[in-house]
Amino acid sequence: MVGLAADLQMETTAEGVETQEELMLIRNLGCSLIQGYYFGKPMPAEEAAELAAKGAATRPDAHLIQREPRIRIIRAALLHYHGRVKGARLRNISSGGALVECRDEVEVGTDIGLDFGAGGVIAGKIVWAKGTQFGVQFAEKFDLKLLQVAAAPLPKGAKVMRPNYLSGDSSQAG
The missing domain is CATH 2.40.10.220 (predicted glycosyltransferase like domains)
Structure with missing residues (x-):
């Protein structure tokens, strides 16, 4: 589902993340947004509004778990x-x-x-x-x-050899 959403240029949200292992798994799968107890427990609306106004994460180590592009x-x-x-x-x-x-x-x-x-x-x-x-x-x-570097074109008349681990015979042109 994550791959399909990415192909359609849509965001995905994983809910219920509770551990570092779950967080890393979901991030490695490519999910765009993640929520769950790992980041914070449910709280009264007033506390949530105060936290949102601060723009701060509830986890002191949140800066350590930012995802790379x-x-x-x-x-x-x-x-x-x-x-x-x-x-x-x-x-x-x-x-x-x-x-x-x-x-x-x-x-x-x-x-x-x-x-x-x-x-x-x-x-x-x-x-x-x-x-x-x-x-x-x-x-x-x-x-x-x-x-992102495009492959250089092959010289005229060059043959591409199929590796022997794919065909059992490295002499076949691919």
Whole structure:
């Protein structure tokens, strides 16, 4: 639903967020607005109006959990971990991390590498996981401009080779 809303340039609101883990999961999914007990308990209207007038958050650490800008695209990638290379998809890529989907479940805390055609393999660590979907925090800030650079045209007569892990035969032109 979040992806569909983003494609339609609509905002989404997640309700009932109570923990840091839930907050990070929902943010990594790309939800635009979040509310719940994590930010504050229900209060009388007078208190809510006073808080709104101050323009302040109820959590003293709210400045630490601001979300980085992200590019909401789906991008194919290669996931490197434990000496293996698997196909994966990236969503909601930011300078600090991305949402990754893969056929394998990978444990939280696993060091990985992601190759999504933007300057080599990007090192990262899995910070949350739910089944075959997980959030990766990059080891170093990633330059989002690398995703916007158009691919250079191939020289005339050049052949694109299909990698052998896709077809079993690297000699086939793609």
